[in-house]
Amino acid sequence: MxxxxxxxxxxxxxxxxxxxxxxxxxxxxxxxxxxxxxxFVDLLTDSGTGTMSDTQWAAMMEADEAYAGSESFLALETAIAEVMGFDRVVPTHQGRGAENVLYGCLIEVGDVVPNNTHFDTTRAHVAENGGDPVDCPVEGAGDLDSEDPFKGNLDTECVRELADDVGPESIPAVILTITNNSVAGQPVSMANIEETRDLADELDATFVIDACRFAENALFIREREDGYAERSSAEIAREQLSHADTIVMSGKKDGLVNVGGFVGVRDPDLFERAKQRAILYEGFSTYGGMAGRDMAAMAVGLREAVSxxxxxxxxxxxxxxxxxxxxxxxxxxxxxxxxxxxxxxxxxxxxxxxxxxxxxxxxxxxxxxxxxxxxxxxxxxxxxxxxxxxxxxxxxxxxxxxxxxxxxxxxxxxxxxxxxxxxxxxxxxxxxxxxxxxxxxxxxxx
Missing domain, CATH: 3.90.1150.10 (Aspartate Aminotransferase, domain 1)
Structure with missing residues (x-):
């Protein structure tokens, strides 16, 4: 054991x-x-409330607190590239900071944003930027007794019908939350992630994965989806994120730290816009509201989370x-x-x-x-x-x-x-x- x-x-x-x-x-x-x-027993949230490992505490003691270009940021950047496959990283103080940065760049007044199911701060950030957050959970997500292994999936036909109603030009982004917190932490299948990638291409929309529990989702894919039993959770974790254009991450979940988050971006133009917005709302682009010790701990935590x-x-x-x-x-x-x-x-x-x-x-x-x-x-x-x-x-x-x-x-x-x-x-x-x-x-x- x-x-x-x-x-x-x-x-x-x-x-x-x-x-x-x-x-x-x-x-x-x-x-x-x-x-x-x-x-007495606090189960309010799993966000930032966990216990860090001795390796994480050791990394904190050696952290670099430089305002710009710190070694701790480079360590975090390297870990994100290695574990999650994103080379362009905008650090933030936590997940809702990442949402503010990204959705402030993507969403305009009158836009419609589908999600497998919006969580509270995601819904609020979409609305705050003038968008209409629309939930498209898969059929059966509301059946509390169903044993369907992937009740967290996005209903892609729901999104297509939405696009027919409002016009695809009104949908700047499609969001997939893994695992689906608002649907009882239910996982999303790799097949659904790939289907959502194709859907985003059809709509010419940015495919966003809310990745705060990406490692947990990977384990469910390994256990429940055909063809993945012999793959490691670390490999699956990276593969599922490879389909996304951008990710928002609360490091307080599968980063195994008490504070911190980031946006991972592939497009260089969006990356530059996100950096400038982050400087305004979060901090300089190599700390983003985190101390060096927080970034050092997250760099270790991301690797531990996929073990x-x-x-x-x-x-x-x-x-x-x-x-x-x-x-x-x-x-x-x-x-x-x-x-x-x-x-x-x-x-x-x-x-x-x-x-x-x-x-x-x-x-x-x-x-x-x-x-x-x-x-x-x-x-x-x-x-x-x-x-x-x-x-x-x-x-x-x-x-x-x-x-x-x-x-x-x-x-x-x-x-x-x-x-x-x-x-x-x-x-x-x-x-x-x-x-x-x-x-x-x-x-x-x-």
Whole structure:
């Protein structure tokens, strides 16, 4: 059995139930407003929350903090070329910085941008630049019980119909998110990636891959798609990205670091425009909002992320949490995808109507019951969309142990046992940008 030892350790405390009740009310029934010290097991996100390896920490100690042309940037640039196949790199402070840089260069007012499914910040950046983000998930993506191995795929016929309606000239880019976070972390097949490449060529559109979980997607291709069982995940990871014109990357996921991101570009003209925009919003083109030590750690992390040992342990732990929940009859999205297990809040709390946010109600109850913090990815996080009410339990990389998984499963089971007592919620206040509502809105029980 392969296992990791943490380079760092910390203690956590489970507050009393009365204390958790008080913290939840003070947070406006929005767990984003909780202090981390009030959380016992934190599954809010896998973004930047993992544990770095001793090799990464060693690289940080030797990092070059020069403003321009640092050795740490050259190390990161080399790693991206080696692991992901992109020689032109624009560093940013994190993934949403990369989205701001790229989509600010590609999208104009009136454009329409299809995606297998937009996540929150992607949707917001498309809209912020005047575009209309359109989801085109494959048929069956909303079937939580289907065992289709690639429910994260893009429905290319949906995009063609969209192009017929608005004109191909109105579609500057086609985005493919791998794995598909908004569809329960489900993977995208190599065949669908190749099909999307052909589609982008038909439309004369830029093919963008959101690559933040590219390594996890590669493992699923290796396991589930014909012809790839004998290929390494590292080879598959590079091949899947070879079809893209450009990538946006949050290094806080499969870069295995706590901060950082980048845009990878093939076209030299787009590269120059992206660099200039990055200088305005992020920092100089050889640091982009990251310290040298962050870039040094990511250079190591990208190579670690495509190793078979790491990926097997990583996806194996997510599956282990899924199995624990299923054993306790907690309804989850299947098959379990990468980085997280998604609970079907609609089935878990069938008496709570959609307009009272059963997913957010379940999130609050998981914290109230056992100090577990997850996130709602349904009607509260994505208003005015037809998405199932899911609660994501995202596992930080190389952080938690079996005992933590047991606690999470027992907490969810205890909530369901008293499920009929759970009340729905209503929004008290929210920001103007509804695509970002779940980050800061405040709610109260109905």
């Amino acid at each position: 392969f296992s990791y030892t943490s380079a760092m350790a910390s203690s956590t405390e489970l507050l009393s139930r009365d204390e958790r009740e008080e913290r939840l009310e003070s947070a406006g029934y929005n767990v984003f407003n909780l202090a981390s010290e009030d959380v 078979e040992e790491y990926l097997t342990a990583r996806i194996g732990q997510v599956r282990a949490l899924g199995e624990r929940l299923r054993e306790r009859n907690v309804p989850i999205y299947t098959p379990v995808g990468g980085h997280a297990v998604y609970i079907d809040a609609g089935r878990a709390l069938p008496h709570v109507p959609d307009e009272e946010f059963p997913g957010q109600a379940l999130v609050c109850e998981l914290y109230r019951e056992g100090g577990v913090r997850g996130v709602e990815l349904g009607g509260f996080a994505f208003p005015n969309t037809d998405r199932p009410n899911l609660v994501r339990l995202a596992l930080p990389r190389r952080t938690y142990h079996d005992e933590h998984l047991d606690h999470v499963a027992e907490t969810a089971s205890a909530v369901l046992e008293r499920g009929e007592e759970v009340r729905g919620l209503e929004v008290v206040s929210e920001p103007e940008n509804e695509a970002l509502r779940h980050f800061s809105a405040r709610l109260k029980p109905v």
